[in-house]
Amino acid sequence: MAKAKMQKLRAFKMGEQAIQRVREIIELYGPRYVGQESTKKAARHLHEAFVPYCDRVEKESFSLHPEAFLAWIRIMVALYPIALIFMFLSQPLFSFLFLTIGVVIMVREFLLYHEMIDPLFAKKEGINIYGVIEPKGEVKHTVVYSGHHDSAKVFTFFLDSQSSYVVKVFLALGSYLFLTLLSFIDTIRQIVVGTLFSFSLTHIAILIPLILATIATYFVRALWFFASNEVSPGAGDNLIASTIGVELASYFKNEKSEGNALEHTRLIFASFDGEEAGLRGSRNFFTTHKDSGLLSENTYNFNVDCLFDHEHMNFLTSDINNSVQLSQSMATECVEIATSMGYVAHSKKIAFLTGGTDAAEAAKVGFTATTLLAMPWSNNGRSSVYHTPLDTVEAIDEKAVEQTISIAIKFIEHLDKK
Numbered sequence: 001m002a003k004a005k006m007q008k009l010r011a012f013k014m015g016e017q018a019i020q021r022v023r024e025i026i027e028l029y030g031p032r033y034v035g036q037e038s039t040k041k042a043a044r045h046l047h048e049a050f051v052p053y054c055d056r057v058e059k060e061s062f063s064l065h066p067e068a069f070l071a072w073i074r075i076m077v078a079l080y081p082i083a084l085i086f087m088f089l090s091q092p093l094f095s096f097l098f099l100t101i102g103v104v105i106m107v108r109e110f111l112l113y114h115e116m117i118d119p120l121f122a123k124k125e126g127i128n129i130y131g132v133i134e135p136k137g138e139v140k141h142t143v144v145y146s147g148h149h150d151s152a153k154v155f156t157f158f159l160d161s162q163s164s165y166v167v168k169v170f171l172a173l174g175s176y177l178f179l180t181l182l183s184f185i186d187t188i189r190q191i192v193v194g195t196l197f198s199f200s201l202t203h204i205a206i207l208i209p210l211i212l213a214t215i216a217t218y219f220v221r222a223l224w225f226f227a228s229n230e231v232s233p234g235a236g237d238n239l240i241a242s243t244i245g246v247e248l249a250s251y252f253k254n255e256k257s258e259g260n261a262l263e264h265t266r267l268i269f270a271s272f273d274g275e276e277a278g279l280r281g282s283r284n285f286f287t288t289h290k291d292s293g294l295l296s297e298n299t300y301n302f303n304v305d306c307l308f309d310h311e312h313m314n315f316l317t318s319d320i321n322n323s324v325q326l327s328q329s330m331a332t333e334c335v336e337i338a339t340s341m342g343y344v345a346h347s348k349k350i351a352f353l354t355g356g357t358d359a360a361e362a363a364k365v366g367f368t369a370t371t372l373l374a375m376p377w378s379n380n381g382r383s384s385v386y387h388t389p390l391d392t393v394e395a396i397d398e399k400a401v402e403q404t405i406s407i408a409i410k411f412i413e414h415l416d417k418k
Contacts, residue, residue: 014247015401021243031231035124043127053249054131062284065118066277076102092186099180126273133267140264147241148275151234175216241304242271265416282358301362301369308375308383310400313345320356374400
């Protein structure tokens with residue numbers, strides 16, 4: 001019992017130091033969208049913070065096209081009025097083709113996080129940071145603890161209530177899909193009656209729903225302003241996860257210096273860039289190092305994101321809009337560790353249309369991975385500060401930080417004993 005209390009006290013102090021480091025970095029560099037100089041300076045700051053505690057620390061640059069990730073929104077908005085014009089000209093096939101292009105881009109870029117239109121946008125530099133602590137024996141396991149230091153653009157739809165966000169998105173995307181279906185039906189009608197490519201007045205059966213689709217331009221247009229140029233401070237999402245990595249490195253370095261080094265587990269403490277632009281930093285890291293020798297065959301990714309509410313500690317079992325499977329066994333083990341320490345935690349799938357986390361990129365190359373989220377993760381239940389200017393140091397839940405540190409340490413130590 002006394003040992004457990006000491007461990008929690010130590011985690012509490014480590015959490016305080018992690019939060020203080022977040023405050024320091026934000027005061028020095030401010031918000032950090034990938035590719036900006038402020039983000040690069042924050043990455044270098046973290047690099048220096050890891051140096052005293054790791055056997056080696058690396059800084060890896062990679063290129064990406066960050067504006068491509070959310071560009072599908074404005075592409076769809078721009079295609080909508082063009083499709084309406086072709087519908088009124090009784091050319092539904094062209095409308096359907098234009099609208100379908102928008103849907104394909106949305107599915108590839110957002111629902112699946114593929115890099116479909118990225119080369120069309122400006123190239124930027126991202127910087128990943130990671131530190132390594134080696135075990136005293138042969139490496140049989142590797143644990144990559146990860147967070148990300150870049151912050152998100154402010155989503156204007158989140159500035160209102162979460163229920164308002166759901167309604168706005170539903171009306172906009174629903175209107176777009178309605179016009180897509182209408183153009184498809186009218187194309188089939190013209191093929192049947194033999195009037196395809198014939199310029200004529202719009203058929204009366206199509207005219208009324210077409211007028212409704214025209215009125216719905218109001219809802220679709222609102223999507224144009226979904227993401228602003230303002231960047232969130234990104235304290236809880238997700239700089240705190242990166243600074244926790246520094247504290248964990250300090251803990252295991254101290255254990256190693258006192259003769260309690262891990263036997264067979266290599267530790268990697270990573271802070272990724274470009275997470276808010278479609279997981280580009282973690283993708284670069286895991287694909288680059290899958291066969292480089294840094295990551296062993298038995299690699300586990302303990303990813304952390306959004307530490308806003310310790311009452312909603314969830315370990316994800318799926319990712320990227322539920323299109324990527326994460327590790328149920330790892331999530332279950334983490335929940336059991338949390339429960340044994342008196343914390344409340346659950347495992348769950350990620351909700352559709354809520355995006356993705358860096359753990360997905362580890363899972364996609366075959367590694368065991370989960371993400372710890374400390375907030376409700378649904379389309380109508382996110383933290384009120386998520387992707388807003390209110391994601392400041394004050395929004396971080398100290399208990400969530402303390403519990404995350406404790407669970408991560410226990411998971412690593414349990415793994416090493418297997």
